[in-house]
Amino acid sequence: MVRAWATGHLRKNDRLAVSGPYTLTRNPLYFGSFLVGIGFSLAARDVNILVVFLLCFAVLYGPVMQREIETMKHLFAEQYSSYQENVPLFFPRFHLPEGLSDFSFERYLRNREYQALIGFLTALVLLALKVDYLAGGR
8 A cells, every 4th residue: 555655646757756655755665565575574474584575675675775866866956855854765754744635546557556566466365375275274
């Protein structure tokens, strides 16, 4: 849901996203992915899976977020420095966000976030099958 909410506010490379979840964190899409990964890692009930997930996430997304900072500074030089000062990079600050009305279902579809939803639902089905199998439901 975090990813879907974020995508509905995103206009890639056209306008700096500063509404909705982008008032809480500069990277709500990655934070949403992080929550999904943490959830599935915990559902696996294996601390090794959680550790591997956290390491992979840090190694993969850390550099990506740094590159995006440079891109945003280049594309939106005037706006980004103030935005960067006021909104945390990854872990959100908690307050009621402004700009909720800027969400667009059309942008959600155009940004193809439904692909992440399909992947999430598939993972949920696989997890349910695993739980059923382990419970002896075969």
